[in-house]
Each structure stands twice: as structure tokens, then as C-alpha cells.
Amino acid sequence: MGKETRILEAYAIARDAYAAIGVDTERALDRLDRTPVSLHCWQADDVRGCEGSGAALSGGGIQATGDYPGRARNLPEIRRDLDKAYSLIPGSHRLSLHAMYGDFGGRPVDRDQMEPGHFQSWVDWAGERRIGLDFNCTLFSHPKAASGFTLASRDGGIRRFWIEHVRRCRDISAHIGRELGSPCIHNIWIPDGSKDITVNRFLHRRLLLESLDAALDRPYGPGTAKDAVESKLFGIGLESFTAGSHEFYLGYAVARRLLLCLDIGHFHPTEQVADKVSAVLQFLDEILLHVTRPVRWDSDHVVILNDDVRALMQEVVWADLLGRVHIGLDFFDAGINRIGAYVIGTRATQKALLLALLDPVEALRGHEDAGRKFELLALAEEAKSKPFGAVWDCYCLRKNVPVAESVIPEIQQYEADVLRTRRSAS
Numbered sequence: 001m002g003k004e005t006r007i008l009e010a011y012a013i014a015r016d017a018y019a020a021i022g023v024d025t026e027r028a029l030d031r032l033d034r035t036p037v038s039l040h041c042w043q044a045d046d047v048r049g050c051e052g053s054g055a056a057l058s059g060g061g062i063q064a065t066g067d068y069p070g071r072a073r074n075l076p077e078i079r080r081d082l083d084k085a086y087s088l089i090p091g092s093h094r095l096s097l098h099a100m101y102g103d104f105g106g107r108p109v110d111r112d113q114m115e116p117g118h119f120q121s122w123v124d125w126a127g128e129r130r131i132g133l134d135f136n137c138t139l140f141s142h143p144k145a146a147s148g149f150t151l152a153s154r155d156g157g158i159r160r161f162w163i164e165h166v167r168r169c170r171d172i173s174a175h176i177g178r179e180l181g182s183p184c185i186h187n188i189w190i191p192d193g194s195k196d197i198t199v200n201r202f203l204h205r206r207l208l209l210e211s212l213d214a215a216l217d218r219p220y221g222p223g224t225a226k227d228a229v230e231s232k233l234f235g236i237g238l239e240s241f242t243a244g245s246h247e248f249y250l251g252y253a254v255a256r257r258l259l260l261c262l263d264i265g266h267f268h269p270t271e272q273v274a275d276k277v278s279a280v281l282q283f284l285d286e287i288l289l290h291v292t293r294p295v296r297w298d299s300d301h302v303v304i305l306n307d308d309v310r311a312l313m314q315e316v317v318w319a320d321l322l323g324r325v326h327i328g329l330d331f332f333d334a335g336i337n338r339i340g341a342y343v344i345g346t347r348a349t350q351k352a353l354l355l356a357l358l359d360p361v362e363a364l365r366g367h368e369d370a371g372r373k374f375e376l377l378a379l380a381e382e383a384k385s386k387p388f389g390a391v392w393d394c395y396c397l398r399k400n401v402p403v404a405e406s407v408i409p410e411i412q413q414y415e416a417d418v419l420r421t422r423r424s425a426s
Contacts, residue, residue, distance in 0.1 A: 007403060011394035014387040021360045021383060025391050028357035031322070032395065037349055038094035038134050038185075038328035041101050043341055044072040044081045046334040049100030049141070052108065063236060066335025070419025075103060077422070079125060084414050085342035086129070088407055090399035091350055093131045096187075096328050097122060099138040099169050111142060112164040116175035123179045132182035134328065135225075137169035139190045151211035152192040152204040152243040159211050162190075166215035170225065177224035185288055185326050187261055188212075189230040193238030204243045212252065228288040228326075229253055230261035233268060235298065254283045262287060263330060264308060265294035274311035278319045289316075290330040291349050300331040303345035309352040317356035318364075327353075337419070340411045347407075351392055358391065359383055 015025045042049075046064035048071075072078040078101070086093055099111065102118035109118060126133045139150045139162055147153065150162040166188065173186035192208065216227060231246040232238070246267065253260040260280055264273050280287060291309060293301040303309060316325050329349065333341050360383055367376035389404075396403045402410050 003403075004397060007390070007393050007397050010387070010390035014390035014394075017386050018358060018391070021379065021386070022363045023358055023360050023383075025358065028354060029391070029395050029398075031357055032350065032354050033091055033399075035322060035327065035353060036092035036094045036132065037346055038096045038132075038326070039082065039085065039342060039346060040096045040329050040331075041078060041082070042098055043329075043332050043345075044078045044338055046071055046338075047332050049098065049138070050075055050078075050102060050104060051100050052104070052106070064332040064334040066333060068335055068337060070338065070415060070422050071334065072338075073422060075101070075121075080418070081339055081342075083129075084418075085339050085346070086131075088339075088343045088401055088410060089346045089350075090396050090401045093129075094134055094182075094328075095122075095126060095131060096134040096136060096185075098136045099165070099172070100141070111138065111144075112161050112168065114165070114168045114172065116172050119172055119176065123176055127180060132180055132184070133176045134185040134187070134326075135169060135173040135176060136187045136189070137166050139165065139188075145191065148194060148237060149192045149204070149243075150190050151215070152190070152208040154203070154207070159207065163211050163215045167218070170216070170218070170220070170227070173225035174220050175224075178221070183223055184225040185228055185259065185328075186225050187228045187230055187288060187328075189232070189261070190244055191235060191238065192243040193235070194241040195237050196240050198241035201241055201243075204241075205248055208243050208248070209252065212256075216256065216258075226259055226286070228259035228261045230263060230266070230288075230290070232263070232266040232298070250280060253280075257285070259286050259288050259326070260284055261290055263290035263292060263298075264312065265290075265292045265298035265300060265330075269294065269296065272311065273308070274315040277312070277315045277321065277325070281319075281321055281324060286324045286326065288326045288328060290328055291345075292329070292331045300333075302331050302333050302336070302341045303329065303348045305348045305351050309349060310355060313349075313352040313356040314359065317353070317359065318361055337411055337415055339414055339419075343407055343411065351388075354392060354395070355388055358386065358388060 018025050072081050099114055103121040104118055144158055144161050153159050170186055173184040177184040229249040229252055231244055231249040232242050234242050262273055262276055267273055291303055293303050295301050316322055329345055331345055364376055393403050
């Protein structure tokens with residue numbers, strides 16, 4: 001019996017097992033296939049960007065640790081690595097760009113001078129692959145961010161510089177959305193804060209409020225782009241005060257009708273980010289999720305299929321919120337094969353979503369509405385042991401990507417053929 005036949009037979013058994021608890025596996029796979037995950041370009045090169053310095057970044061919570069050979073060194077290599085990663089991941093895709101990854105043609109272009117033309121080659125690249133693009137303004141790794149403050153700086157000149165950068169990034173995002181016919185999510189995260197005691201927190205947050213209002217004062221054209229603001233509990237050098245806290249950005253997003261970005265790693269380790277989804281969406285139309293894996297702090301480890309990711313996707317599906325949630329990734333590990341990191345992290349996120357889509361939600365909700373708490377708990381427990389793996393394997397087979405552990409030799413071969421040739425210059 002061939003491998004493909006075994007996969008299809010296992011799927012038939014799984015389909016019937018799920019049907020017995022009221023779950024249509026084909027419907028679940030269709031919904032999964034229509035839900036894009038936005039990969040992040042900065043995993044390919046350890047968050048170094050394409051502005052010419054080539055130096056690893058540090059400070060402001062941005063730090064990729066490790067020195068595994070094969071780091072992408074330029075745009076062609078980043079795109080080649082992304083193409084390889086996409087070929088190993090089933091489903092719908094997007095790509096999230098940071099402003100520091102523009103196609104600058106080897107010329108110095110400061111952040112307040114960036115234009116849509118610097119990203120046209122990315123638009124053309126994405127259009128050929130029929131994927132959408134998302135965007136992030138880059139308010140770190142720059143001399144005008146050295147003080148630890150950008151949009152919340154006391155220095156009016158510094159604030160004006162970064163306000164102009166955000167404005168230009170919004171113009172770039174709108175251009176991307178128009179060109180690709182898919183709204184571009186423009187995410188704003190800043191590294192503003194202090195390592196030690198800060199007396200005038202109120203002033204910095206008032207300055208941040210004013211700067212954001214100035215940067216976001218021009219509306220987008222219909223269907224082109226959407227702004228999101230991303231909070232953080234703390235970061236390297238921000239241990240005592242972070243201007244863009246969850247409370248600040250939640251209030252700002254509600255008041256200004258923006259998206260709120262919830263990053264799994266940006267909260268206290270005991271907080272359940274999944275529980276925030278249905279809470280904030282009482283007041284907001286949409287949110288952005290940054291899926292990552294914190295280990296003791298916001299360390300941005302590669303996503304795996306753990307309880308936090310499963311709970312996050314379960315909340316989105318159980319509350320029927322997929323149409324209001326944008327899913328993106330945000331991790332960077334320089335200590336392992338970077339293509340492998342992309343594949344592990346994205347497939348784990350998709351698996352978590354599929355597991356949630358395979359839950360007998362209607363039956364569970366019926367038990368809850370009727371007060372049948374024993375039946376609710378019992379069915380939820382039984383659903384955990386259904387043959388989910390067979391459904392996932394069939395999905396990978398249908399999408400013509402490696403099934404299960406067969407993805408490993410594919411990545412090993414790419415390392416031997418491509419990544420090792422970069423070793424001397426990494």
C-alpha cells in the first residue's frame with residue numbers, strides 16, 4: 001500500500017470519527033484554506049534589514065540570538081528563502097514587511113524619506129505569487145531612536161521625524177493595498193520607555209497620543225489599508241516604563257477606531273491572551289494577532305503547538321470571530337535553520353486553527369446553553385482524542401506540500417544546496 005493511499009484511508013476514518021460528533025472535516029479544511037497567515041520577513045535575516053549597515057540589532061526588545069549559518073544577506077536571498085518556506089506550508093499566505101526592508105538600490109534612504117517606489121518590487125513579487133502584503137513602520141535601530149524614545153520623545157524634532165516616518169509608511173501601505181487589491185494591515189510598535197524609574201509617565205503618554213494623532217491624521221482610501229497599534233508589557237531597556245502599554249493602546253484603538261494588535265509575548269506570563277480576544281472585540285471591529293512563543297519573557301521563540309496557541313485559536317473559532325481577526329507571526333530565532341523556523345511556526349499556527357475548527361462547537365454551545373455542564377465537559381474531552389493528525393496529513397497531501405516529518409529532508413537539502421554557500425559571509 002502506497003503512502004498516499006494510507007493517508008487517504010486514514011483520513012476517511014478520521015472524517016467518520018468527527019462526523020460522529022457533528023463535525024464536518026471538509027468544511028473545517030475549507031475554512032482553514034481560506035484563512036491566511038502572514039509570515040514575517042525578519043526571520044530570514046535576524047532582523048537586520050536592507051538599509052546597508054548589515055549589523056545585528058539590539059535594544060528596545062529587538063534581539064535575535066544565535067549564529068546558525070545561512071542567514072539571508074540581501075533582498076534576493078530573503079525572497080528565495082521565503083519562496084522555499086511557502087513551498088513547504090499549505091494554505092493561504094501573506095507576508096509582513098518592516099519598513100527597513102525596502103528595495104533601496106544600495107542608496108541611503110532615511111526613514112522620513114521612504115516612498116512607495118521603494119517597495120514596488122515587493123508588490124510585484126507578491127502579485128506574482130498571489131499573496132497579500134502587510135506592513136510595519138520601523139521605529140528602532142536608528143540614531144534617532146537611541147535615546148529610547150521616538151513618538152513619545154520630549155524632543156520635538158525627534159517626534160516630527162518619526163511622525164513623518166509613520167505617515168510615509170501609511171502611504172506605502174495604502175499603495176500596497178491598492179496595487180494588490182487586498183487591504184494592507186499597517187502595524188505600529190514603538191520601543192519607547194525607560195530602564196529605571198520614570199517620574200513623568202503622564203507627559204510621555206500625552207506626547208505619544210499627540211504624535212499618533214498627527215501621524216494618523218489622513219484617512220485611507222476605501223479598502224486599501226488599516227492601522228493597528230501594538231502594546232507591550234516591557235522589553236530590553238524598558239523594564240520600568242513602557243509608554244505603549246496595553247491600557248494605553250486599548251483606549252487609543254477604541255477611541256480612534258483602529259485595530260489593536262495582541263502579541264502573545266507582550267503580556268505577563270500568567271495572563272491568558274486568548275481571553276482578551278472576545279473582550280476587546282466587544283468594542284473594536286477587528287484585531288491583529290501576533291503569534292509567537294514567549295519563554296519566561298518576550299523572547300520570540302518559534303511557535304509550536306502548545307496550550308497558549310491552541311487556546312488563542314480556540315477562542316477565535318468558538319466565538320465565530322475569524323472574519324474579524326488577522327493572523328500574523330512574529331518570532332526570530334538565529335540559532336536554528338531559519339527555513340525550518342518558518343515552517344515549524346507557521347504549520348503549528350495552522351494546526352492550532354484546524355484543531356479549533358474540528359471542535360464540535362455547535363454541540364458544545366448547545367450543552368452550555370442548556371446548562372448540561374457534564375455533557376459539555378465530557379464532549380470537549382472526547383474531541384481531544386479524535387484523529388486530528390490524519391486530517392492535517394490529508395490537507396498537506398491535497399496542497400502538495402510535504403506530509404508530516406517528510407518536510408525535514410526537504411529543509412536539510414535546501415540547507416545543503418543553498419544555505420551552506422552563504423556560510424562564509426554570514
